Amino acid sequence: MRRISVVIADRHPVVLEGLSKVLGAAADFNIVASCSDAASCIEAIRSLAPDMAIVDPAMPELAAAKILSTVNSENRSTHLVFFVASEDCELVFSATPVTCSIILRNTDPEALVQSLRHIANGHNVLPSTPSDSIVSREQGMTSETGLTALTERERQIMRLVSEGLSNKEIGRRLNTTDGTIKVHLHNIFQKLEISNRTVLAALAISQHDRATAPREKTQD
DSSP states (O other), X not given: OXXXXXXXXXXXXXXXXXXXXXXXTSTTEEEEEEESSHHHHHHHHHHHOOSEEEEOTTOTTTHHHHHHHHHHHTTOOOEEEEEEOGGGHHHHHHHSOTTSEEEETTOOHHHHHHHHHHHHTTOOOOOOOHHHHHHHHHHHHHHHHHHTTOOHHHHHHHHHHHTTOOHHHHHHHTTSOHHHHHHHHHXXXXXXXXXXXXXXXXXXXXXXXXXXXXXXXXXX
């Protein structure tokens, strides 16, 4: 029987231990790496090519956005699964590309394993609560509309945020102060109706993926 290879990445050791126990009890799963930061997770994905990576989207330093960017830009086959707290679900949902899955942290172990098996069979898994889905879609539409209102400088800053740069690093890159970058970010957050850099980075990566995706050729 072929086993499903999994990388897990989370800022909380207790979550890593819990996932290890749950998946370790399932004969068809094989945890090949357990990571607590973006760098080790990215290295594991590159060197081990797992079937899926279960990632905490709230890890510091835009870890989730960096991992997402690596998987997409390098055309990795690893399926990203964001393991998210219910209170963060709407923001993550609105910024997550359709190629990724989302599973709530309060999912019971049996349902978690079944969802991961479903993903391993080529399907995406997303939260199924109707109200959450409606709110998230509306928020996603708001963000999409707001993108058209961004200035060229704001778009530059958005791209640099998606690369994981700090305000000071962005300021150096654009030859301006980090205070000016903070003002720009405040304006960007207001236009997109979001509240943090992680969502902004995910939106930037999602937009880049759509812009660079090859268009299907139509037959004559």
